[in-house]
Amino acid sequence: MNTTMRQRSALLAAAGTALVLSLTACQGDEDAGTSSAPSAEATVASSPTASGTPAGKGTGTPGATGAGDPAGSSKPNGSAGSADDSAGGTGGSGGSGEQAGASAPLCKAGDVKVTADTQDGPPYTHIVLTARNSSGHSCRMTGFPHVQFLESHKQDAPAVAKSKPGGPIVLGAGDPAYALVKLSDGGMDEENEPVVAFSVTLEGDPTVIAVSAPGSEGIAVDPAKALTGYWTYELRNGADDF
Numbered sequence: 001m002n003t004t005m006r007q008r009s010a011l012l013a014a015a016g017t018a019l020v021l022s023l024t025a026c027q028g029d030e031d032a033g034t035s036s037a038p039s040a041e042a043t044v045a046s047s048p049t050a051s052g053t054p055a056g057k058g059t060g061t062p063g064a065t066g067a068g069d070p071a072g073s074s075k076p077n078g079s080a081g082s083a084d085d086s087a088g089g090t091g092g093s094g095g096s097g098e099q100a101g102a103s104a105p106l107c108k109a110g111d112v113k114v115t116a117d118t119q120d121g122p123p124y125t126h127i128v129l130t131a132r133n134s135s136g137h138s139c140r141m142t143g144f145p146h147v148q149f150l151e152s153h154k155q156d157a158p159a160v161a162k163s164k165p166g167g168p169i170v171l172g173a174g175d176p177a178y179a180l181v182k183l184s185d186g187g188m189d190e191e192n193e194p195v196v197a198f199s200v201t202l203e204g205d206p207t208v209i210a211v212s213a214p215g216s217e218g219i220a221v222d223p224a225k226a227l228t229g230y231w232t233y234e235l236r237n238g239a240d241d242f
Contacts, residue, residue: 109207111135143203163229
């Protein structure tokens with residue numbers, strides 16, 4: 001009897017041990033399955049695919065925009081060059097040339113080099129002013145040179161109306177314009193004064209240009225008789241005789 005009871009107790013103990021081991025194994029499998037899921041999610045979050053869209057936006061779009069800007073800004077520069085070329089090439093002519101001349105900027109003191117030379121021989125009653133465009137771009141000479149010969153005589157030499165040209169005087173780079181200036185009548189009894197340098201200003205620019213008088217001894221000027229012509233492409237007989 002006791003033997004039988006001990007055998008049954010041993011069987012129950014073995015069965016209990018087997019059940020505990022089985023439950024422990026199942027719980028281990030469930031824990032292992034549950035802990036593997038977060039690892040998979042972490043892998044997806046750190047993969048290149050998840051961050052691919054911001055990277056593409058940061059490198060592709062600005063590059064395309066930058067490439068487009070220089071091409072768009074080149075047109076205004078090209079059209080401005082064409083306007084300068086047409087103004088310099090057709091200044092002084094009729095039709096479209098006059099329109100191009102009117103659109104050319106005024107020549108400023110810094111755009112031209114002004115020099116003076118005597119005209120004809122003794123008694124040297126006239127000089128010729130030359131304004132040569134040294135700016136490298138087209139510009140427009142307008143009106144006449146405002147000439148003052150003496151510090152004691154602050155009035156400009158009056159302009160002669162008949163010397164006014166019929167169209168705009170547009171100077172391309174390196175081109176000259178001319179103006180005839182009368183100094184005196186050449187009479188012995190005139191109140192002439194020696195001048196070795198004088199001032200010239202251009203229409204639309206108050207900047208004073210200092211011009212050296214031609215000749216080693218300068219020129220003789222009667223302020224009461226001085227006259228000036230308009231800027232022209234070349235001196236013209238008749239229009240510039242005064």
